[in-house]
Amino acid sequence: MGELSTRRLRTDEQGDFFDVFAAAFLDDSLEAAREVCSSTFRAELAHGVFDGDELIGCAGRFDQEITVPGPAQCPLAAVTAVGVKPGHRRRGVLTALMRAQLDALHDGGVPVAALYASEAGIYGRFGYGLASFESHLAVPRGAAFLSTVDVDGRPVREVGRERAVEVVRARYPAVAETRTGWLSRSDGSWEARVLDWPNAHGGHSAPRFAVHPDGYAIYRPKRKWTARGPAHELHVAELVAATPQAYAALWRYLLDVDLVSEVHWRKAALDEPVLGMLANPRAADRRVVDGLWVRLINLDRALMARRYSAPADVVLDVTDRFCPWNQGRWRLRTDAAGSAATVTRTEETGHLSLDVTDLAAAYLGGSTLAGLARSGRVVEHEPGALVTASRAFATDCAPHCQEGF
Structure with missing residues (x-):
């Protein structure tokens, strides 16, 4: 094994990137994603680690925007396809990738990064905090609604893909700008991730599109026949x-x-x-899993990008071992409505001590600072500061991202 080196990839190395990605995840079906993603994935935004001339690790990203509490739009590095080739692990490859990627994003002034973690124990050491949760829902066919549920009487119709894409492009942006955690769709990569992503192991049919004048649903049927008759699933x-x-x-x-x-x-x-609409609340089977993991890259820019639910004037004593430019005491001060904030370095005594991972966990409102304090992850030094800060960071709705990347 030779000396390792890290650099940005060239456009002509995109094929090598997908080779490493498929190998790292032990999933030959990812080969089918190569063609789907080739038109939207930019290799030059990715970093690679090389053992001599061999690419052995990769980390890519999409440049998008994410809706943060406010609602407001914030530039986002949507980190994707992070992996190390089998046979080259435990050599510091992932650390080198994270170092190169976060340094580049910091130099570019990007406030926030986010990813989905293949293993939940990996990314905390690089400053990512668990910022949202997802529900795996299963609701039986015909489940009744409460009589008080107001169902729009205008019809829902099935349409073809071409018409559906027009509807999505027309309807999605306005809704996404109000939903914390939803992503912008200016580069077309969503089509690959939502419409065209292969389902080699799922047995699902091609996407179908149900359109309403004020919305739409995209779903994939999964055929299932039993001795008692059809028992198909809609995903x-x-x-x-x-x-x-x-x-x-x-x-x-x-x-x-x-x-x-x-x-x-x-x-x-x-x-x-829908959980609150069902006449029988036990009808839905639900499993909660982790969703977005968020990294505050430039802490001050990230905190000023979002809005706050209550006024606050607190000094946060932040530790950040992997990105030392964030470490230190920061004064977060909002206006009376919480609609505008300033974040500046200060020599004042910290009101709260916390790690950057905990601040990231609370950033979208997915976790509360008060809850993190009960877990021993946030320490209050100034009485009342925890309640003030926790209320300021809290949101009315749970953050949520319904597309993978």
């Missing part, structure tokens, strides 16, 4: 609604499709409204 890829009534209409449509036994959604929000 929701995305559901977007501009009004609660349209949301109810789309769910009612999905729950009433013939030949179906259950509707599944693996990326539902923690507080998904």
Whole structure:
């Protein structure tokens, strides 16, 4: 084994990138993603670690925006395809990738990065905090709603892909700008991730599209026949609604499709409204898993990008071992409405002590600072500061990202 080196990839190394990605995840089906992603993935935004001339580790990203509490739009590095080739692990390859990527993002002034973690114990040491949760939902066909649920009476219709893409492009942006955790869609990469991503192992059919005047649902049927008859499943890829009534209409449509036994959604929000719409609250089977892991790259820019639910004037004593430019005491001061904040370095005594991972966990409102304090992860030095800061960072709705990357 030779000396390791780290650098940005060249455009002509995109094929090598996908080779390492597929090998690292032990998944030959990812080969099918190569063609799907080739038109939107930019190798020059990725970093690689080389053993001599051999690419043995990779970390890519998409440049997008994410809706943060406010709502407000914040530039985001959507980190993806991080992996190390088998036979080259335990040599510091992942650390080298994270070092190169975070340094580059810091130099570029990017406030925030986010990723989905293949293993939950990996990314905390690089400053990523668990910032949102997802629900794996399964709701039986025909599940009744409460009589008080207001279902938009306008029809839901199935349309073809071409028409559906027009609807998505027209409907998605306005809703996404109001939903904390949702991503922008200016580069077209969402089509590969949502519409065209292969399902080699899932046995799902091609995407189908249910359209309402105020929203849409994208889903994939999974055929299943039993001795008692059909028991197909509908697997929701995305559901977007501009009004609660349209949301109810789309769910009612999905729950009433013939030949179906259950509707599944693996990326539902923690507080998904359909859970409160069911007449029988036990009808839905739900499993909660981790969602987005967030990294505050330039802490001051990140904290000033979002809005706050209550006024605050607190000094945060932050530790950040991997990105030392964030380490130290920062004064977060909002206006009376919490709509604008300033974040400056200070020599004042810290009111709260916490690690950057804990600040990242609270950034989207997915965890509260008070809850983290009960876990021993946030320490209060100034009485009342914890309640003040926790209320300021809290949000009305759980953050949620319904697309993978």
